[in-house]
Amino acid sequence: MNPLIFWPEFGILFAGTLVGGLAIMPYSLRLLKASSQGKPLKMSIQRLSLLSFLQTAALSAIAIGVGLWVAHSIGLGAPYIEAAIAGTASIQAVATMLSLAVGLGFLGGLILLLADILFLPHLPEPILATARKTTLWENFLASFYGGINEEILMRLFGLSVFVWLLSRIWHTSAGLPTGTVFWTVNVIMAIVFGLGHLPALKGLLGKITPLMFARTLLLNTPIALICGWLFWTYGIEAAIVAHFAADIIYHVGGTIVLRLNDKHHFVS
Numbered sequence: 001m002n003p004l005i006f007w008p009e010f011g012i013l014f015a016g017t018l019v020g021g022l023a024i025m026p027y028s029l030r031l032l033k034a035s036s037q038g039k040p041l042k043m044s045i046q047r048l049s050l051l052s053f054l055q056t057a058a059l060s061a062i063a064i065g066v067g068l069w070v071a072h073s074i075g076l077g078a079p080y081i082e083a084a085i086a087g088t089a090s091i092q093a094v095a096t097m098l099s100l101a102v103g104l105g106f107l108g109g110l111i112l113l114l115a116d117i118l119f120l121p122h123l124p125e126p127i128l129a130t131a132r133k134t135t136l137w138e139n140f141l142a143s144f145y146g147g148i149n150e151e152i153l154m155r156l157f158g159l160s161v162f163v164w165l166l167s168r169i170w171h172t173s174a175g176l177p178t179g180t181v182f183w184t185v186n187v188i189m190a191i192v193f194g195l196g197h198l199p200a201l202k203g204l205l206g207k208i209t210p211l212m213f214a215r216t217l218l219l220n221t222p223i224a225l226i227c228g229w230l231f232w233t234y235g236i237e238a239a240i241v242a243h244f245a246a247d248i249i250y251h252v253g254g255t256i257v258l259r260l261n262d263k264h265h266f267v268s
Contacts, residue, residue, distance in 0.1 A: 008085045009078055010064055013156075013236075016148045017060035021053050024145035026138045028052065031130065031200060060149065067157035070164045071236075074177055078156075079235040101230055101238040105245025108223045112250045113257065119215050120261065126204050131258050139251040146251075147244030150193070154224065155231040155239050159189045182232055190224035191217065219250075 029045065071077045080097065083089040162185045167177035194217040201216060202208050208216075223246045230238040 005082055005085055006068060006072075009081050010068060012081055013064045013068075013078065013152060014061060016240075017064070017152060018057060020145040020148040021056035021060070023141040023143075024149075025049055025053070027134065027142035027145075030134050030138060031204065056149065060152065063153050063157035067152065067160050071156060071160040074160065074164050074167060076160055076163075076231065077235060078237055080237045097234050097238050098241060101234070101241035102245050104226055104230065105223075105242035106249055108226050108242070109246035109249025109253070112219050112223065112246065113254050116215070116219060116250075116254065117257065119211075120258075122211060124205055124209075124212070127201075128258070130204060131255060134255060136252055136255055139255055140248065143244050143247035143251060146247040147240045151227060151231070151236060151239045151243050154189055154193050154196075155227060156236045158192070159185055159228055159231065162189065186225060186228035186232070189228060190221045193224040194220035 029049070032048075068077060080089065080094055083093075163177045163182055166181045166185060167175075170178050170181050172178055197216050197220055198208060198213070201212060205212065223243065226246075227239040227243050230242050
C-alpha cells in the first residue's frame with residue numbers, strides 16, 4: 001500500500017462522508033420528530049445533532065481506513081480517485097463510468113418508485129404523514145448521505161471485509177476472490193442493507209408488519225446488488241454515483257408523486 005496514495009484517498013473519502021453527515025441532518029431531525037410522537041427529547045436538538053455528526057465521523061474514519069486497506073489487498077478500492085492523485089486520470093474512463101452508474105442508478109430508482117406506488121394504498125399513515133411533511137430539499141440533501149456514507153459503510157467496508165475473509169478459503173490461483181465469493185457476499189450485504197432500514201421504520205410505526213418488512217427488503221435489496229456489482233467492477237465511485245442517482249429518483253421523485261396523488265387521487 002502506497003501511503004502517498006492511501007492518505008490522500010482516505011482524506012477525499014472522509015471529507016465526502018462529512019458532507020454526507022451534515023446533509024442528512026435535516027431529514028434525520030424530521031424523522032426524529034415524527035418518531036418521538038410529541039414526547040420531549042432527552043437532550044437538545046443541537047447537542048443531539050453534534051453527537052450524531054461526531055459518531056458519523058468516527059465510524060466513517062474506521063470504515064474508510066479498514067475498507068481501503070482490505071479492498072486494496074483484493075484488487076478493489078477507489079480507482080478513479082487513485083488515478084487522479086497519481087496524475088494518470090482518464091477523462092474518457094471517468095465519463096464511461098459516470099454514464100453507466102448514473103444510468104443504472106436512475107433505472108433502479110425508477111423501478112423502485114414504480115414498485116412502491118403499488119404499496120401506496122397500503123402504507124400506514126405515519127409513513128405517509130412524514131413523507132408529506134418532508135421537503136424536496138431535505139430529500140435531496142439526504143441523497144448525499146445515502147450515496148456516500150452508506151456505500152462506504154456497506155460496500156467499501158462491509159463487502160470488502162467479508163469478501164476478503166471468505167477469499168482466505170476460496171480464491172483463484174492468483175489469491176483473489178472468486179466470482180462465487182463475491183456474489184455470495186453481495187447478496188448477503190444487500191439483505192443486510194435492507195434490514196438496516198428497519199430500526200428507523202420501527203421508530204416511526206412502533207411495530208413492523210410483514211407487509212412493511214417485505215416492502216423494506218424489496219425496495220432496498222435490488223439497488224444494493226447493483227451498487228455491489230458496480231463497486232466490484234468499477235470502484236466505489238461508481239457505487240456512490242449510482243446510489244445517489246437512485247435516491248434522487250426515489251426520494252425526491254417519490255415525494256413529488258405522493259403530492260400529486262394527494263392532489264389528483266391517482267391511487268386510491
